[in-house]
Amino acid sequence: EVNLVASGGDSVQAGESLRLSCTASGFTFEGADMGWYRQAPGNKCELVAMVNKDGSITYGRPGRGRFTISQHNAKNTVFLQMNELKPEDTAVYYCATDVPNGGRIVEDCWLLGPKLFNYWGQGTQVTVSS
Numbered sequence: 001e002v003n004l005v006a007s008g009g010d011s012v013q014a015g016e017s018l019r020l021s022c023t024a025s026g027f028t029f030e031g032a033d034m035g036w037y038r039q040a041p042g043n044k045c046e047l048v049a050m051v052n053k054d055g056s057i058t059y060g061r062p063g064r065g066r067f068t069i070s071q072h073n074a075k076n077t078v079f080l081q082m083n084e085l086k087p088e089d090t091a092v093y094y095c096a097t098d099v100p101n102g103g104r105i106v107e108d109c110w111l112l113g114p115k116l117f118n119y120w121g122q123g124t125q126v127t128v129s130s
Contacts, residue, residue: 002026002102002119006095009124012085016128020080022095022121029076033098035117036069036080037109038062038091038126045109048093051078058114062089085128092123 008020022034035050047060049069057069066085071078078095094106102118110117 002099002104004095004097004119004121006093006121006124009093009126011127011129014086014128014130016085017081017083018085018126020082020093020095020124020126022078022080024076024078024097027097027099029071030073033115033117034071034078035096035115036063036078036093037096037106037112038089038093039106039108040088040091043091045106045112047112047114049080050115052115082126085126087128087130089126090128092125094120094123096120 003025004022006022031053033053036048037045038048039045046062049059049063051071066083068081096117097119098117099119104119106120
């Protein structure tokens, strides 16, 4: 059974760092497209960063400069290191992938692209206060 478990969200002060983790199971992790998205209340979903199946990395606007995505294949985990956090980074952060017969999506996010991820984790809350 496919599963993505996101963790690492917390309430922090501006300027601090967090590392989010997304641990995958039930599918072949190595070589899968893996993405991090975020959605703040009342805001559109945004791509933060993704690791493409060929190993290349794509950063969305929020992820450029302060965030780093990486993956550890032996642990089936993709990380999102977030530095110099700002109040505007406050959001629920989701990890996502594309698997056969996925069927678990975040309605506001899954059509955003650049990949049509069809399996989404439960999200982890990041709150940054000034």
